[in-house]
Every structure is written in C-alpha cells, then in structure tokens.
Amino acid sequence: MATEQSDSDLVKVADADELREEGRLISRAGNRALALFYHEGEFRAVDNRCPHMGFPLAEGTVDEGILTCHWHHARFELSCGDTFDPWADDVQTFPVEVRDGDVYVDPYPEPDLPPVEHWSDRLETGLEESLQLVVAKSVLGLADEDVPYTDPLRAGLAFGATYRADGWSSGLTILSAMANLLDALRPEDRNRALYVGLSRVAQDCQGEPPRFDQPSFSTRDVSAERLEEWFRESVEVRDEDGAERCLRTAVETLEPERVADLLYSAATDHLYMDAGHTFDFVNKACESLDHVGWERADEILPSVIPRLTRATRSEELSSWRQPDDVAELVFDAYDELPDLLEDGADETWDDPNGFVETLLSDDPEEVVTAMKAAVQNGATAAELAGEVAHAAGRRVAQFGTSNEFSDWNTVHHTYSYANAVHKAAL
Ligand code: FES
Structure with missing residues (x-):
C-alpha cells in the first residue's frame, strides 16, 4: 500500500474501508514496515517485524486482543505491544487516527523514556530474566547512543556480584575477560563480546538466591597488617562472614593495591585453590575494577569471598601427593624463598x-629446581x-x-591460572 505524508507527524497508510474489510494490511511509513489490523472495532498499527526473530506479524493470528506470531508463537497485547512471552520482547505499536476515511499512523512517536534510559532499563530486565535477546x-541500543562500554559492563558486574549467593563465578570472569579484549577487537565485534559476557552473567544468576552484605567494621583504627592477618585467618578457617567484614573494612581504608595484595595473599595461602579458579577469579575481579573504577570495589570484591573460603586446597588431593609429593616440593621451595630472593636481589635474570x-x-x-634457580639468579615474579x-x-x-574433555579442563585451568598470576604480577 502506498503512503502519503500529511501536514503533521501522521502518515496516511491505508484506506479505512479496505482495512475494515480485509482485517489486516501491510504498509510503510517512513522506514517503518507496518502491520495494520482492524480488530474489535479498533484500528491498530504494529511493527511488522516480530521483535523475536523478524517474522512478519501481519501473517500472525489476532484473537481477543492478542496478536500471536506464527513462527515461535510469541503473543502480544495488540493495543500496546507488550508481550506475554518475555523471551520475545515487546513489539512497537504506533498511534493511529482515522480522518476522512483514511487511516493515519505516527511512525516516530515520542518514546516513553529517553533512549539511554530505555536501553539501560531493558538491560536490567534482560539480566534479571536471563533474556539473551533483550x-x-x-547492548546494541546503548552502543547506538554512544554510551561507553563501561556502563553496561558496570551494570553486569553489579548484577552478577549481587544476585548470586555463591558469589563470583564463570559468567563474571567471562565478562571481565571480554572487557579486557575490547580494545583488541574490531569495533563490530565489541558489542558481541559484551553481549557474550553479560548473557553468561545472567545465566549464572538465573534462579539463584541473592547475596546479603556483611558490613565493614565501624572502627577505622586497624592497621593494614592486622586487617590482612585477620582476613587471611578468616579465609583459613573458612569463615565467610568474618572475611567479608575484614575485606569491606580494607576496601574503605586501604589503597587499591593493598586490597588486591590482601586478596592475592589469601588466594595463595594454599596450593592451586579450586583448580586455579580462586586466583583467576580474584584477578578478574580486580581487573574488572580497573575498567569501571575502584570506587566500585565495595560492590564487586566481596563476591569473591566464597571462592576463597569454600575452595578445595590442592595439597589435600591425592593427585598432588602421589606418585610424587608435589605439594611438599612446593612448600619446601616456599621456605627457601627468602634466601633465594636475597641471593637474586642484585642480579638480572x-x-x-x-x-x-x-x-x-x-x-x-x-621444574621446581629450575624455578628456584631462576629466583636465585634475579628473576622477578613477573618474569617467572x-x-x-x-x-x-x-x-x-x-x-x-x-x-577427553576433562583432560582438556586440566590444561586450560593451568593456563588460566598461570595467565592470572602473570597479570597480577605485572
Ligand atoms: S519470530 Fe515471532 S515468535 Fe519468533
């Protein structure tokens, strides 16, 4: 159907009698493809592309005020476009007027909210309901509005750190890793990377209970050394609440580098905790704050505590004790470390x-002998x-x-851990 521009924002899109008779028509107004309906005595106009995957809604079924798409059967309230099926998203509707026997549509109505607010709200909904499409x-809507990547990143980090009682998990790690990659990606791939991270956070939190905070100590009169000692001791005895109070106090009173040190220390008080996940997740949490600002530390960092307090300690595993007692080898080397460092203090490796x-x-x-020799000859932590x-x-x-897949897990965990240690040491 051809369309005509009227003297207002309205565009003529159909003959009213023809639409009454046909019940539905397709039309265009500006760059909008429209599905027009006459239903229960009212004229309606909706975007002809289903918001789910683009099926033409003019080919859908309208019954008792509900428009049903024929591809995956998403249902939409016809007058306002709100969906009954959140995975499909709402469809846009347009104001309609009938004048002198013609149907007019406003194809660019004022949005209810400014676009940035609208897309920020939608992102929150997408995270809450784990709606990947939303x-x-x-992500695309915010990018179109030139919103910096740190805004959706911050939203995803805050959501993931709050809405999962078990704390930081793979979704937040993937989101942080994606943020690290953004500068190296082509512009067209950056939105995809952010989407991958955010949707994994949403999946991790789906159906999970939220975290409830422990407060910091009300005193600020605690030295950094004592806070670190308390924190590590709390992690040692798997006391989550005590560890959280110490960490929150540290965040409020210490420099970011000292807070990171405290976490890294606790993450290395035992060997290869949780198959390397503990250190890797602490590292990614710290790196995520490098993107969104350490003033968010109080919001983000406490989510890593369950990864510290509940972690498997590899020295407790038979595979670290038999056939070679690797754990003992490492502990012995650790005892020698002060002397080795002293020997290598003036060396260049x-x-x-x-x-x-x-x-x-x-x-x-x-392996351990070679590493000890490297330290003794001046290798720095970052070099090693x-x-x-x-x-x-x-x-x-x-x-x-x-x-097998589990064998691959072994090598990729080792790599993730080694990479995290290297990044932390830089
Ligand atoms: S395209 Fe319409 S429900 Fe999937």
Missing part, C-alpha cells in the same frame, strides 16, 4: 636456553610468571586432540 538488543621446555618436564623436581604462562600456553597448543 541483553543483545540493549636472562632466561636460560630451553627454560620453557624444562617447565614442561614430567619431573616435578626438575610470564615464562610459566608461556609454558602453560604451549601445553594447550600441543595437547593431543584425542584427549
């Missing part, structure tokens, strides 16, 4: 030939962590494709 549209190959050796004693991350990456690249 999350995706919100050059990685010896084949150092990465040595780190990939099957003999744990050979970089070599370990390099070795862990090589192991992933060279891992046999016939291995």
Whole structure:
C-alpha cells in the first residue's frame, strides 16, 4: 500500500474501508514496515517485524486482543505491544487516527523514556530474566547512543556480584575477560563480546538466591597488617562472614593495591585453590575494577569471598601427593624463598636456553629446581610468571586432540591460572 505524508507527524497508510474489510494490511511509513489490523472495532498499527526473530506479524493470528506470531508463537497485547512471552520482547505499536476515511499512523512517536534510559532499563530486565535477546538488543541500543562500554559492563558486574549467593563465578570472569579484549577487537565485534559476557552473567544468576552484605567494621583504627592477618585467618578457617567484614573494612581504608595484595595473599595461602579458579577469579575481579573504577570495589570484591573460603586446597588431593609429593616440593621451595630472593636481589635474570621446555618436564623436581634457580639468579615474579604462562600456553597448543574433555579442563585451568598470576604480577 502506498503512503502519503500529511501536514503533521501522521502518515496516511491505508484506506479505512479496505482495512475494515480485509482485517489486516501491510504498509510503510517512513522506514517503518507496518502491520495494520482492524480488530474489535479498533484500528491498530504494529511493527511488522516480530521483535523475536523478524517474522512478519501481519501473517500472525489476532484473537481477543492478542496478536500471536506464527513462527515461535510469541503473543502480544495488540493495543500496546507488550508481550506475554518475555523471551520475545515487546513489539512497537504506533498511534493511529482515522480522518476522512483514511487511516493515519505516527511512525516516530515520542518514546516513553529517553533512549539511554530505555536501553539501560531493558538491560536490567534482560539480566534479571536471563533474556539473551533483550541483553543483545540493549547492548546494541546503548552502543547506538554512544554510551561507553563501561556502563553496561558496570551494570553486569553489579548484577552478577549481587544476585548470586555463591558469589563470583564463570559468567563474571567471562565478562571481565571480554572487557579486557575490547580494545583488541574490531569495533563490530565489541558489542558481541559484551553481549557474550553479560548473557553468561545472567545465566549464572538465573534462579539463584541473592547475596546479603556483611558490613565493614565501624572502627577505622586497624592497621593494614592486622586487617590482612585477620582476613587471611578468616579465609583459613573458612569463615565467610568474618572475611567479608575484614575485606569491606580494607576496601574503605586501604589503597587499591593493598586490597588486591590482601586478596592475592589469601588466594595463595594454599596450593592451586579450586583448580586455579580462586586466583583467576580474584584477578578478574580486580581487573574488572580497573575498567569501571575502584570506587566500585565495595560492590564487586566481596563476591569473591566464597571462592576463597569454600575452595578445595590442592595439597589435600591425592593427585598432588602421589606418585610424587608435589605439594611438599612446593612448600619446601616456599621456605627457601627468602634466601633465594636475597641471593637474586642484585642480579638480572636472562632466561636460560630451553627454560620453557624444562617447565614442561614430567619431573616435578626438575621444574621446581629450575624455578628456584631462576629466583636465585634475579628473576622477578613477573618474569617467572610470564615464562610459566608461556609454558602453560604451549601445553594447550600441543595437547593431543584425542584427549577427553576433562583432560582438556586440566590444561586450560593451568593456563588460566598461570595467565592470572602473570597479570597480577605485572
Ligand atoms: S519470530 Fe515471532 S515468535 Fe519468533
């Protein structure tokens, strides 16, 4: 149906008698494709593209005020476009007037909310109800309004840190990792990366109870050393509430670097906690604050506490004790560390030939000996962590494709952990 521009915002889109007779018509106004309906004595206009996946709604069914799309059967209240099925999203409706036997539509009505507010609200809804389509549209809508990526990132971090009693999990880690990647991605891929992270956060929180905060201590008269000691001791005895009160007090009284140190210390008081997840998640939580600002630490960091207090400690696992007592080797090396560091204080380390190959050796004693020698010869934490991350990456690249998924988990956990240690040491 051809359309005519009227003297107002209204555009003529149909002959009223024809629409009454046909019950439905398709038309255009500006760049809008419209589905027009005459139903229960009223003229209605909706966007002809189903908000779910674009099926033409003019081919849907209208019955008792409900428009049903024929592809996945999403239902929409015909007069306002609100959906009965949130996974499909609401469809836009347009004001209609009938003048002198013609139907007019306003194709660009004033939105109820400014676009940034609208898309921010929609993102919150998408996260709350784990609606991937709504999350995706919100990311695109906010990007179209030139909203910086840190705004949806901040919303996702705050949501994930609040609405999961078990705390920080893979969704928040993926979101933080995606934020780290944004600068390296092509502009057209950045929205996809943000969407992947945000939708994983929503999935992690779906059906989960929320977290309830413990307050900081009311005194500020506690030294940094004592706070760290209390925090590590609370984690040691798996006391979540005590650890949270210490951490919140630390966030309010200490510099960000000191807060990060306190978390990293607790995450390394035992070996390879939770198959490396604990350190990796602490690192990602800290990195996420580098994006959105450490003034959000109070909102984000307490969510990592369950990952510290509930973690498996690898020295308790038989695989770390048999056939080689790797745990004991590491503890012994730890005891030697002050002397090794003193020896290497004035040295400049050059990685010896084949150092990465040595780190990939099957003999744990050979590996620990090489690492001790590196420290003794002046290797910094960042240099050594970089070599370990390099070795862990090589192991992933060279891992046999016939291995089972759980075997792959072993190598990729090692890599994630080594990468997190390297990033933290930089
Ligand atoms: S396209 Fe309409 S419900 Fe899926």
